[in-house]
Amino acid sequence: MTPRVSVLIPAHNEAGYIGDCLQAVFASDPLPEGMTAEVLVLANGCTDATAALARDALPPDGWDLQVLELPEGGKLGALNAGDAAARGDILIYLDADVLVSPGLLPQIAVALDLEAPRYASGCPQVSSARSPVTRAYARLWMQLPFFSSGVPGFGIFAMNRAGRQRWGNWPDIIADDIFARLKFAPGERVRVPASYSWPMVEGFRNLVKVRRRQNAGVSEVAAKFPQLTRNEDTVKASAGTALQLLLRDPLGFLAYGAVALAVKTPLFASRTRWTRGR
Template sequence: TDTTVEIADGYRPHALSKGWGWTVLDLAEGGKLNAWNAGEMAAKGQVLIYLDADVLVSPPLVAQIASALSVDAPRYASGRPNVTVSDDDALTRHYTRFWLTTPFMVHGVPGFGVFAMNRAGRARWGNWPDIISDDTFARLNFSPEERLSVPATYDWPMIEGFRRLVQVRRRQDIGVAEIETRYPALMANDDDHDRTEPVLRRALRDPVAFVAFALVRLTIRLPVLRSDNRWVRGR
């Protein structure tokens, strides 16, 4: 147990002063999927926003997302991620610099940390499946044309430390592979990566970042630093 409920409930007076509804669910059964399914049933609005606890949104983000999703057709939206890294972790800083040049980050709407959809979009599936990469599942339920990027930003902290970076990135790879196996039709909605600058050119421009990135990717494929925890997190 923790003080999440008390902290969330502490914002009730401020929300009510703005004329907003404010409902905090204190569920006996834990678990992310149970929380999402219960939250969706309790929510009354036409826009559903899914936000990681360690993400800081800029003031305009929620309003911009709500505006973008105020349409009848199924739509998905997110803001522009500002990936933050501690000054104390040089390897993670170098890794992140190269990661920011990958196709996933350069094209489309990544949606990690915070994503949203309107009710018409959410109607495309029932309860959330018990899978690792639920954010990827949500994103790929929409075509690239249905995924909207709004200009407002949000801060998303990168996993720090070599061990945690390897473990979490390995888990994410497993999560994507799980979707490819269980929901192969969704992969048709992935972004076209052919427009990305070639790896060699990016590596020559920032060789230190490339070496850090390659080291993590190589270690992911080796039988080291493995965790039996399906939900391993870096923070």
């Protein structure tokens, strides 16, 4: 049977992004011969025009589009609803503010078209930022080992059905992307060469809030699922690497260090467990 691809896009008040996201998806290069695809926009707890704008998108031949309007907000609930509705053999989880390059989805489909469990993502690129602080932070961040090696998977990650069967419903956690990645051993994860554009939040305050949430997500997965840590292959920057980064980009190093230090303080503390910083 010819494999089918499902692209699941959880979206909470993403009216400013969902149109461009879908346009990029539907501008993808052709899938391997015989493959079909569906896109499920999981509009959860939206109070804006996200669902309406998604329905206005025009899928090309071979693609189906379905918009699920869920009354309650929450990414994990949206993912569970999307998984229940998805018909694909290959599941691609895409954030609504991410823009895929034309080759990314077909390359992921090829990489995951096999019976053994596999996980895949592409090569991330950070979108151009307006804030000088964000631009400096992003420059340094993109030089860290985890960004250029392994399969980070933030913004978009994918797996075949054999891989998705390793767990049931998505657990109530912050870092769904980290949880999913660590369900696969390093040798089961594939980084395809095509890229995608991922936006970083603007300004020092938002960087601190999101970095704090990211750190909490990592700690939560380690605490709730300690057995998954054996699959962690992220390389931490050595003292020598840190010195090279400082000499190469002192402003970027300063911005990154200031955010890392602020996260350890009550500065900009949020009352919500999950924040996008925008």
